[in-house]
């Protein structure tokens with residue numbers, strides 16, 4: 009066996025261990041009885057210890073070096089070795105003591121955050137958050153950066169980007185969105201009263217899973233379960249699972265949740281089978297992953313042609329409840345724009361402002377311009393400035409998200425990057441597939457999925473996000489197509 013084959017064999021076992029851990033964690037969030045929690049924590053910690061040990065073993069480092077220096081390294085092999093080295097170096101640069109402290113503090117900080125949010129009192133959480141910021145800053149120093157410590161954090165979530173570059177990408181989107189929102193709020197609001205009914209959860213699930221199958225989710229390689237927080241996970245290309253939650257008072261939250269997670273699942277089912285048990289059977293980052301979920305959730309399932317096809321079908325699942333509604337009315341109702349405090353409930357336009365606010369604060373925190381104690385005031389000021397809202401309390405303000413409690417700084421921008429990538433991909437897709445919207449209006453999704461498979465899914469982690477987007481669209485990352493989409497869609501809905 010040559011050095012590369014040996015590396016591949018060693019990594020395959022690391023992938024097996026990671027997938028076993030993922031299965032334990034899926035079970036924890038779906039079916040595990042409450043008293044299983046303590047020992048499940050031990051099981052996951054033991055597995056992650058073994059994975060870390062194997063990933064950072066000196067013998068693996070020697071083999072990677074040998075394999076990289078071989079005279080005939082194929083490009084896929086080079087991508088494999090690059091990705092493996094990245095994860096390895098990322099783990100090795102952090103001293104064990106710091107990793108332990110970060111893990112311990114994160115679980116303490118999560119507890120404190122839960123209490124503080126319930127009490128709507130940021131002051132309770134402030135010392136924990138300050139500690140998480142300090143520890144994260146120490147980790148950034150270990151990883152190294154050129155401009156700001158934030159740049160050292162973002163590669164955990166999206167590679168190839170810096171605070172300065174993201175600032176440049178986001179600024180025109182922020183300014184255009186604030187302007188557009190100002191115009192929309194002067195217009196009469198769209199009619200949504202027919203959505204205020206009780207909706208059978210069984211019918212919601214049946215209809216949602218019908219749509220999931222229609223758009224191509226392969227149920228012989230997937231399944232759907234209920235969980236408090238919807239997510240998608242995989243244990244192999246042949247086992248990609250989604251979870252959802254439903255509420256009797258909302259007809260579309262559960263549906264769009266299924267379609268969102270389904271978009272993630274279609275991506276993972278579409279990795280190249282030859283990449284199984286290698287570092288290439290993954291997305292290059294969370295932004296590209298999110299571009300796939302948002303594509304199906306927002307661009308397809310919140311489009312007018314989609315509802316021309318699906319409203320008559322949906323009416324059969326909810327007999328007597330939607331009889332007088334037209335596809336046009338339904339389309340408008342699910343696209344209502346309304347500035348509000350909570351990110352996870354935000355509409356397509358204001359969502360990005362929620363993200364940009366968090367991103368701008370993170371950058372100021374890690375440039376040393378903002379300390380934990382000043383976060384609520386800075387948060388509320390930006391909500392007033394961009395969304396025109398007066399934040400009533402910290403629970404509806406800076407305590408609403410769990411990310412910072414866990415020390416996940418650098419994560420937030422990937423949501424908006426996902427929307428930006430998605431708009432760029434749709435622009436190119438519309439040029440490549442002139443029948444795109446008539447296909448959607450006829451409930452035919454095979455060509456669309458085929459396009460995503462060929463252009464995005466099968467590449468896995470061969471390219472980082474900026475590289476992949478440029479390969480497919482021929483353009484460097486830009487928010488222009490997203491702004492154009494907003495202006496066209498909401499210009500029509502709100503008669504601007």
Ligand code: ZN
Pocket residue numbers: 268272298301
């Ligand atoms: Zn997502």
